[in-house]
Amino acid sequence: METRGKDMKSLGCLHLIPVPISDHNHDNSISIGLSDTVNDILDWIVETPKTARAQLKIIAPKTPVSEQRLYSLNKHKPQENIKEILKPCINGLDMGLISDAGAPGVADPGSLVVKKAHQLGITVKPWAGPSSIVLGLMASGFNGQNFTFNGYISIKRTERKNDLLKLERDIRNGITQIFIETPYRNMQTIKYLCSTLSNDIDLCLASNLNGENELILRKSISDWKKFNNFEIFHKVPVIFILGRSNE
Amino acid sequence: METRGKDMKSLGCLHLIPVPISDHNHDNSISIGLSDTVNDILDWIVETPKTARAQLKIIAPKTPVSEQRLYSLNKHKPQENIKEILKPCINGLDMGLISDAGAPGVADPGSLVVKKAHQLGITVKPWAGPSSIVLGLMASGFNGQNFTFNGYISIKRTERKNDLLKLERDIRNGITQIFIETPYRNMQTIKYLCSTLSNDIDLCLASNLNGENELILRKSISDWKKFNNFEIFHKVPVIFILGRSNE
Numbered sequence: 001m002e003t004r005g006k007d008m009k010s011l012g013c014l015h016l017i018p019v020p021i022s023d024h025n026h027d028n029s030i031s032i033g034l035s036d037t038v039n040d041i042l043d044w045i046v047e048t049p050k051t052a053r054a055q056l057k058i059i060a061p062k063t064p065v066s067e068q069r070l071y072s073l074n075k076h077k078p079q080e081n082i083k084e085i086l087k088p089c090i091n092g093l094d095m096g097l098i099s100d101a102g103a104p105g106v107a108d109p110g111s112l113v114v115k116k117a118h119q120l121g122i123t124v125k126p127w128a129g130p131s132s133i134v135l136g137l138m139a140s141g142f143n144g145q146n147f148t149f150n151g152y153i154s155i156k157r158t159e160r161k162n163d164l165l166k167l168e169r170d171i172r173n174g175i176t177q178i179f180i181e182t183p184y185r186n187m188q189t190i191k192y193l194c195s196t197l198s199n200d201i202d203l204c205l206a207s208n209l210n211g212e213n214e215l216i217l218r219k220s221i222s223d224w225k226k227f228n229n230f231e232i233f234h235k236v237p238v239i240f241i242l243g244r245s246n247e
Numbered sequence: 248m249e250t251r252g253k254d255m256k257s258l259g260c261l262h263l264i265p266v267p268i269s270d271h272n273h274d275n276s277i278s279i280g281l282s283d284t285v286n287d288i289l290d291w292i293v294e295t296p297k298t299a300r301a302q303l304k305i306i307a308p309k310t311p312v313s314e315q316r317l318y319s320l321n322k323h324k325p326q327e328n329i330k331e332i333l334k335p336c337i338n339g340l341d342m343g344l345i346s347d348a349g350a351p352g353v354a355d356p357g358s359l360v361v362k363k364a365h366q367l368g369i370t371v372k373p374w375a376g377p378s379s380i381v382l383g384l385m386a387s388g389f390n391g392q393n394f395t396f397n398g399y400i401s402i403k404r405t406e407r408k409n410d411l412l413k414l415e416r417d418i419r420n421g422i423t424q425i426f427i428e429t430p431y432r433n434m435q436t437i438k439y440l441c442s443t444l445s446n447d448i449d450l451c452l453a454s455n456l457n458g459e460n461e462l463i464l465r466k467s468i469s470d471w472k473k474f475n476n477f478e479i480f481h482k483v484p485v486i487f488i489l490g491r492s493n494e
Contacts, residue, residue, distance in 0.1 A: 016385045016386065018375075018385075025280060026280075027278065027279040027280030028278050028279075028280040028281065028374065028375060029278060029375050030278060030279055031274065031275050031276060031277060031278055031279070031376075032274040032275075032277055032278070032279055033272060033273075033274030033275040033276075034275065103381050103384075103385050103391075104385060105384070105385040105386075105387075105388065105391055106381065106384055106385060106391035107391050107392045108391070111387075111388050111389060111390060111391050112388070113388075114385070114386065114387070114388030115388030115389075115465070116388075117388070118388055118451075118464075118465040123463075124386050124388075124463055125386075125461070126381075126382040126383075126385040126386040126453075126456070126463075127275065128265075128275060128276050128375075128376055128377035128378075128382065128457060129278075129375055129376075130375035131375075131378065131381045133381070134350050134353065134373075134378045134380070134381050135373040135375065136373075137350075137352070137353060138263045138350050138351060138352045138353060138361070138373040139263065139352075139361065139371050139372075139373040140352075140358075140361070141352065141358050141359070141360075141361030141362030141363075141364070141365055141371075142358060142362075143358060144350075144352055144353035144354050144355070144358050144396075145354050145396075145398040146395075146396065146397060146398050147395070147396050148393075148394070148395040148396075148422070149391075149392075149393065149394050149395075150393060151392040151393050175395070204365075206373075209373070210375060214372070216370075216371055216373075217365075218362070218365040
């Protein structure tokens, strides 16, 4: 281990804990060893307190709700209160960081907390659990040796077109492309992909991952054009994965 | 659900199951709900049979070893025997796909099996579990809204230089860069990063993730240059994550 100053010995640890990404099958998301550690944590850094309380009931069922202290990140100015939020850790208590769904710090302001923890010398401990990016990538069968997660693609017409052209170029260079979309725009986006990308690109749509109605379909753009049931992806969480059909 | 032909109803399901990435703390990797499903699977597609048997003892302890049937991918010609390997699924039996460590199909030939499963109309079911890429990214505190996993960077001098220049360009565009290295080359690579990248780029090294000696350090290249204990990363599994220091 790295040598630390005496004053640092009493810092708490920041546990980064993925939470379930579907409303069902929670047992499929939570690791066996998590509960001992998690049930002892009383100080939680969260994205949305209401969602967090529901998640804590699942991942830390033995923690007394009345003793839980929730610190929520300022969504509009997440940088502002981070050092304040980490005070329990600075004072020697272990803390947990969770987001609304999946892995904390991967596509949410939690990464700013982790960065600050490193600056303060706080030990950061990531726990295994569900990540829709990895679940989708595994399920796609595309090259997993080289991939990019793009977050959301632009909704502005010109930028969207440019985003898609860049994605196609990267796909042809062997880099699998992953992105997410606001659920009510799914159908529109699938149709847009069909009208913009080449026929020999493959698109994998993974919806309701880990949930009861999980559905994962991979087809070429050419075959998606013949698909007449896009409604099944309307307003459900979908992860979009694009790759080469010939690899 | 998509309408399927009658002949497809009897196909088995292909379960994609992450396995522990460290020799310790297995309970931290395995989800509670996994065991019921996994203990019923007798047909396994694996990367290395010896490693697979050790992993199966952990994730499916109740499956009788004498009844387990292991199908290993041809490492040199992975495309060759894939349809043959999926026969149990075609004949209606559930199968499990595991790699030597972490999430199957993410950085191994398993993705070819998943692709073939889609072509054959076999349902693919990804399970949550450890992925060193996601654990490393969570623990780095870098932007997780846009990141690229690059696999291994080149070892040839000129290509390596070009790889690094491209990584730095992408980092400045806000895209977190992740790669892995052969453990015996870790120290050499860290020193190379220090001599090639700009001082204001941050490097996070995450070693022995999920294991007893887990160590995660994030510093600027400028601070890594002053670090005099690179030996702690010698011959241990390390994931390299690069990002902007100022985000």
